[in-house]
Every structure is written in structure tokens, then in C-alpha cells.
Ligand SMILES: *[C@@H]1O[C@H](CO)[C@@H](O)[C@H](O)[C@H]1NC(C)=O
């Protein structure tokens with residue numbers, strides 16, 4: 729659910745509305761849910777035309793986030809893409825209560841997702857209550873939203889994990905290419 733895309737995003741805090749000096753290509757997405765009666769995920773990378781790539785899928789959320797719902801992002805980077813090169817990056821999101829990530833959601837996730845999904849806008853200071861719903865995604869990517877101006881070229885594996893009543897996760901493989909100016 730929320731997360732699909734969020735993803736990347738989440739990960740990259742310290743953002744601005746400056747001109748981005750990079751482009752990205754989504755290569756893989758994987759999902760995991762311990763209990764599909766509470767959260768059922770389905771996601772795929774979709775290509776339209778030569779360049780337009782996004783994530784489509786759905787997240788059927790049938791439990792309530794609460795103070796025990798924790799969220800964490802871990803990012804591994806590799807310049808070459810070879811498995812032995814991947815190293816953890818410090819820019820990820822340490823394990824935190826999901827309800828406390830309202831600002832990150834508003835700054836990074838929601839702007840990236842609002843035109844390609846039915847992700848909700850949440851009132852107040854907490855990401856709570858979060859409505860149960862069938863969330864759907866149609867060609868979401870990270871072209872929008874406040875992300876850093878500069879990112880090192882290479883492959884990024886981004887793991888977004890949710891724990892608490894149900895453990896579930898999303899992971900992405902993204903290739904970032906520096907833009908020449
Ligand atoms: C969750 O934590 C907030 C403080 O961040 C507190 O006000 C609220 O009562 C807690 N909710 C529950 C159900 O414990």
C-alpha cells in the first residue's frame with residue numbers, strides 16, 4: 729500500500745525543489761506480506777512507449793496501523809550492479825513508528841503518488857487514522873516529489889519494511905543515472 733512507491737522516496741530525505749541532476753529507471757519491484765488477509769500486495773514494473781516506466785499494482789489494506797506499526801527503509805548502493813559491490817547507505821530511514829512519519833509522507837510520498845493512485849491525504853500531525861481500503865497504483869514513479877538534487881550514479885536496492893501486527897515489505901531495484909548539463 730502506501731508504500732509501493734513511496735519507496736525511494738522515503739528513503740531520500742533532505743530534499744528540495746531544485747532541479748534534479750539525475751534520472752532514474754525502475755528495474756524490479758518485489759513485495760512480501762506475512763498475512764494476505766490483512767495486507768495483500770501486487771506490484772509490477774510497467775513500460776509504456778520507450779521511456780515511460782512506472783509501478784502499477786494494488787495494496788488491499790485490511791488492518792489498522794497503530795503505535796506498534798514500525799517502518800524502516802534500508803538502502804544498498806552499488807556502482808557496478810554486481811552483488812558483491814552493494815553497500816548500505818546512511819541516507820535511509822531508521823526504524824520508527826509509522827504514525828510519526830507524517831512530514832515525510834506529506835513532503836515526499838504523497839506528492840509523488842497523488843496523481844497515480846488513491847493514496848489518502850491525512851489530516852493532523854500523525855499518520856493516523858489511516859483508512860482501510862483497496863489502494864491502486866497506475867504507473868507511479870519518482871519523477872515528482874521532493875527528492876535530493878544530486879544522487880550518485882549506480883544501482884540502488886531499497887527495502888521498505890513494515891512490522892507490528894503484520895510484517896510486510898516492498899523492495900525496489902532502481903538505476904540512477906547522472907544527467908549531463
Ligand atoms: C499512540 O501514541 C500517542 C503519542 O504519540 C498517544 O497520544 C496515543 O494515545 C497512543 N495511542 C495508543 C492507542 O496507545
Ligand SMILES: *[C@@H]1O[C@H](CO)[C@@H](O)[C@H](O)[C@H]1NC(C)=O
Nearest residue numbers: 762889890891892894895896
Ligand atoms: C515481524 O518482524 C519483527 C521485527 O522485524 C520480528 O521480530 C518478528 O519475528 C516478525 N514476525 C514474524 C511472525 O515473522
